[in-house]
Amino acid sequence: MNETSTSFLLAPAQDQKVAIVGGGAGGDGEESTSRFSVVDLTDPDPRYEPAADYPSPARYISAVTLPDDHTLLTGGSVGYRGNHQSDLHLTTSYDPQTGTLAEVAPTRSGATTTRRRCCCPTAGS
Numbered sequence: 001m002n003e004t005s006t007s008f009l010l011a012p013a014q015d016q017k018v019a020i021v022g023g024g025a026g027g028d029g030e031e032s033t034s035r036f037s038v039v040d041l042t043d044p045d046p047r048y049e050p051a052a053d054y055p056s057p058a059r060y061i062s063a064v065t066l067p068d069d070h071t072l073l074t075g076g077s078v079g080y081r082g083n084h085q086s087d088l089h090l091t092t093s094y095d096p097q098t099g100t101l102a103e104v105a106p107t108r109s110g111a112t113t114t115r116r117r118c119c120c121p122t123a124g125s
Contacts (some may be wrong), residue, residue, distance in 0.1 A: 001025060001033045004059035006081070006092065010096040011069035016041040020048060021073060022058035028080045032057040036094075036101065042087055052101040070095050072109055 018039050020030035024032040034057045037048035050079025054061075054073070071094040079086030089106045 001031070003027075004018075004032075005035075006061040006063050006073070006076075008063040008065070008071060010038065010071065010094075015096075016025065018037055019051065019063075019071070019094070021063070022061050022076060024080060026057045028065050030079055032078055032080075034058065038099075041093055052094075053102060054101065055092065056088055056090060058090075062113050066093075069097070072104075073101075 002025045003026050003086045005020050007020040019034045034054040036051045036052045036054050039046050039048045042072040049082050058076040061073050064072045074091040077086045091104050092101050095105050
């Protein structure tokens with residue numbers, strides 16, 4: 001279920017923790033997951049451990065680390081390659097200090113447009 005998942009380094013980088021969220025079965029399978037797991041790379045035997053579940057099964061989520069060390073997770077879709085019928089209009093904020101995930105303002109656009117907006121704020125306007 002790691003295909004189409006999102007992984008990212010949690011802040012602060014010195015803590016050497018990596019998160020993985022969402023993902024789906026290989027190929028064009030329709031199954032996706034709400035899994036959210038974290039691994040501590042300083043552990044002598046590092047393993048992904050479950051963190052807070054994402055509010056929806058998801059693929060193709062965009063993750064951005066914010067100046068306050070939270071990670072903003074937005075966009076994505078439930079189904080394989082988006083297809084605009086399974087777009088997620090969901091945005092969450094993950095706090096690495098408390099391990100909590102909170103929903104914030106929803107997105108108005110689908111998976112593909114949201115990804116462009118994270119890189120270029122004027123895209124799709």
